[in-house]
Amino acid sequence: MSETTVLVPGQVSLAAWHAIYTGNNVALDPQCHAAVTASAHTIEAILARHEPVYGINTGFGKLASVRIGDADLATLQRNLVLSHAAGVGDPLPVPVVRLVMALKLASLAQGASGVRWQTVEHLQAALARGLVPVMPGQGSAGASGDLAPLAHMTAALMGVGAFIVDGARVPADVALASAGLAPLVLGPKEGLALLNGTQVSTALALAGLFQAERALQAALVTGALSTDAARGSDGPFDARIQNLRRHRGQIDVAATLRTLMEGSAIRASHRTGDERLQDPYCLRCQPQVMGACLDVLRQAAMTLAAEANGVSDNPLVFADSGDVISGGNFHAQPVAFAADMIAMALCEIGSLAERRVAMLVDSALSGLPAFLTPKPGLNSGFMIPQVTAAALVSENKQRAFPASVDSIPTSANQEDHVSMATHGARRLAPMADNVVSIVAIELLAAAQGCDFHAPLPSGVRLERVRAALRAVVPRLDDDRHFAPDIEQARSLVTSGALTDAAGGDVLPRVVAD
Numbered sequence: 001m002s003e004t005t006v007l008v009p010g011q012v013s014l015a016a017w018h019a020i021y022t023g024n025n026v027a028l029d030p031q032c033h034a035a036v037t038a039s040a041h042t043i044e045a046i047l048a049r050h051e052p053v054y055g056i057n058t059g060f061g062k063l064a065s066v067r068i069g070d071a072d073l074a075t076l077q078r079n080l081v082l083s084h085a086a087g088v089g090d091p092l093p094v095p096v097v098r099l100v101m102a103l104k105l106a107s108l109a110q111g112a113s114g115v116r117w118q119t120v121e122h123l124q125a126a127l128a129r130g131l132v133p134v135m136p137g138q139g140s141a142g143a144s145g146d147l148a149p150l151a152h153m154t155a156a157l158m159g160v161g162a163f164i165v166d167g168a169r170v171p172a173d174v175a176l177a178s179a180g181l182a183p184l185v186l187g188p189k190e191g192l193a194l195l196n197g198t199q200v201s202t203a204l205a206l207a208g209l210f211q212a213e214r215a216l217q218a219a220l221v222t223g224a225l226s227t228d229a230a231r232g233s234d235g236p237f238d239a240r241i242q243n244l245r246r247h248r249g250q251i252d253v254a255a256t257l258r259t260l261m262e263g264s265a266i267r268a269s270h271r272t273g274d275e276r277l278q279d280p281y282c283l284r285c286q287p288q289v290m291g292a293c294l295d296v297l298r299q300a301a302m303t304l305a306a307e308a309n310g311v312s313d314n315p316l317v318f319a320d321s322g323d324v325i326s327g328g329n330f331h332a333q334p335v336a337f338a339a340d341m342i343a344m345a346l347c348e349i350g351s352l353a354e355r356r357v358a359m360l361v362d363s364a365l366s367g368l369p370a371f372l373t374p375k376p377g378l379n380s381g382f383m384i385p386q387v388t389a390a391a392l393v394s395e396n397k398q399r400a401f402p403a404s405v406d407s408i409p410t411s412a413n414q415e416d417h418v419s420m421a422t423h424g425a426r427r428l429a430p431m432a433d434n435v436v437s438i439v440a441i442e443l444l445a446a447a448q449g450c451d452f453h454a455p456l457p458s459g460v461r462l463e464r465v466r467a468a469l470r471a472v473v474p475r476l477d478d479d480r481h482f483a484p485d486i487e488q489a490r491s492l493v494t495s496g497a498l499t500d501a502a503g504g505d506v507l508p509r510v511v512a513d
Contacts, residue, residue: 007102008032009109010309014301014511017102017308018210021095026102026127028109028120035111036120038319043114043189045322047073053324054315055192056114061144061411077191081158084151084195087136092149092200093429094132094164099203100153101127104194107311113193114317114324122184123194126157129179132164133157133172135200141410142332142421145312146200149422154194159183189317197312198332201421205339206304208428212297212342212349213510215435216290218493219349220253221465221502222442223286224260226356228458229449230366231270232283234261242287249298250291252508257286259506263459266450280365282355289352293345297510300338300345307335332421336404339424343431347393347400350435353442354389360445361386372448372476379479382448385441385486392434399427440489443469443498444476451475461502468492468501 004025005016009032020026046053052067059066060080068076092100101123107113108120126133133156139148155161159173176183186194227234237254245251261267278284315326361382363370373381403424409416447466450458457463472488492498499507 007106007109009106012106012309014206014305014308015513017099017206018511020102021099021207021210023095026105026124028105028124032109032111033117035319036109036115036117039111039114039317040116040187042317042319042322042324043187046324047188054326056189056324060192062414073188074186077186077188078158080191081151081154081186081195082160084147085155085161087139087148087152089136089138091164092135092137092204093207096203096207097132097135097153097164098127099206100135100150100199101133103199103202103308104150104153104197106309107197107199107313108193110311111319112311112316113313114189115193116187116190119184119187119190122157122181125181126176126179129181130165131156131175131179131181134162134164134169137426138423140200140422141408142198142201142336142419142424143330143417144411144415145196145314145330146198146332146422147195149200150195150197154184154191157184158186193313196314196330198307198330198335198421199312201332201335201339201425202304202307204422204425204428205300205335205342206308208339208342208346208425208432209297209301209304210511211429211432212346214493214496214499215346215432215439216293216297216349216510217499217504217507218439219353219435219442220256220286220290220507221260221462221498222353222439222446223283223290223356224257225446225450225458225462225465226360226442227257227279227283227286228261228264228266228462229360229368229446229453230279230283231266231274231453232279234258234267236279236284237261237287242291245288247291247295249294249508250287253291253294254287256506256508260461260502261459262461264462265456266453266458269453269456280355280359282352282359286352289348293348294508294510296341296345300341301510303334303338307338332419333404336419336421336424339421339428340402340404342428343400343424346428346431346435347396350396350438351393353435353438354386354393357382357386357389357438357442357445360449366449368449368452372445372452373479374477381476381479382445385444385482388486389438389441392438396431396434399431403427436490436493437486440486440493443489443492444473444485448476461506464501464503465498468497
């Protein structure tokens with residue numbers, strides 16, 4: 001049974017968001033009730049005074065100057081949701097949508113959006129009962145909020161559209177009734193509050209961050225194993241070198257590589273008398289490259305932690321003064337920059353891993369049999385897996401072009417600069433998946449390379465990694481169907497079994513506990 005993560009709005013850790021992403025239930029801290037209610041009362045007071053306030057009794061976007069009468073306020077909010085539910089493309093994955101709902105809950109519960117407590121409860125109840133709105137992934141430009149996808153979420157709560165329930169797509173009205181929930185009827189400002197915000201781009205970027213952390217950790221393990229397979233030196237990982245450079249990520253990565261290779265008999269066997277003075281960059285510069293990736297991911301994590309705990313609605317309600325102020329917190333530029341940083345890091349993690357595979361299969365560089373097969377010529381060995389890795393690296397290079405430098409005017413030029421955060425973050429999952437495949441191929445190649453050094457073992461941690469792989473993938477003596485081997489290695493990476501075998505305690509973290 002899943003554990004429950006309690007959201008204290010404005011104070012939720014990245015580890016807590018990760019727990020929700022991986023399946024934890026969600027509950028709001030009940031102390032936020034007072035702030036939400038005070039905010040809703042502020043909206044009621046404005047309506048009683050018949051003041052024109054954007055999003056409450058006016059049109060939206062370019063139509064903000066159009067005044068809406070009291071009799072049409074409920075229709076205004078419903079029309080907003082249905083007209084904005086114009087997304088296209090494949091639905092967002094269920095874990096991402098659950099994270100979107102939790103992020104929206106935490107934002108609304110800070111009492112700056114003017115929604116009623118019963119509306120917050122409705123969203124919380126849908127999440128608790130396993131109702132996951134079908135949200136098309138395309139249609140947001142990352143400013144004015146993630147309007148189209150969030151409109152699909154809100155429409156489902158209203159009984160329009162569909163939910164995913166236990167893996168099946170169910171009409172929204174049917175799913176709500178089965179869960180004992182009435183369709184949500186929106187009050188003034190509530191449609192806008194539910195649609196405005198960066199929750200979709202933030203959820204996608206967080207998912208990418210979580211996947212990137214695992215990919216980086218796994219690539220450090222396979223990088224250490226490749227170093228042993230190539231009879232490379234651990235001298236470049238010496239702490240004194242890193243301390244002179246002063247980058248925290250580089251220092252942390254080098255310490256990890258030293259620990260992973262500690263006690264390697266393969267390394268000890270060529271410590272003296274080796275004519276090679278320096279290793280290729282793919283081995284020697286791991287602290288510098290992977291350390292820079294680690295630093296970039298940590299910076300992105302700081303940005304996303306702030307965004308996830310912030311309020312990105314518009315206009316914002318300040319109950320203490322009774323003010324409702326229009327601003328631009330919906331603009332997702334911080335998320336766009338974070339997503340671009342994660343994309344660049346993913347690209348480089350995969351690129352360096354592929355270079356190590358290419359080095360291992362090249363007998364002139366590695367000193368190992370050509371293409372890591374005992375009988376080259378009769379067998380092709382790792383020839384094409386390296387090509388696959390290279391192809392995936394090039395895919396990621398194409399995807400890594402910054403999304404944040406693009407903009408296109410929308411809403412009749414009222415919204416004349418947008419962040420493109422949403423699709424910038426949406427590309428991270430396929431990029432991370434490519435890196436997993438690259439690292440899986442490196443794991444297979446590095447283990448095969450180390451097999452040629454038998455009976456000399458690697459260090460204790462790397463031997464545990466080799467044992468975990470060999471439990472599901474035997475040594476490649478003669479050519480066989482290669483794809484199943486890659487899938488088995490991928491599973492070790494995605495499940496965390498690879499990093500667990502190496503000892504997760506020695507691996508650098510991006511998302512702190």
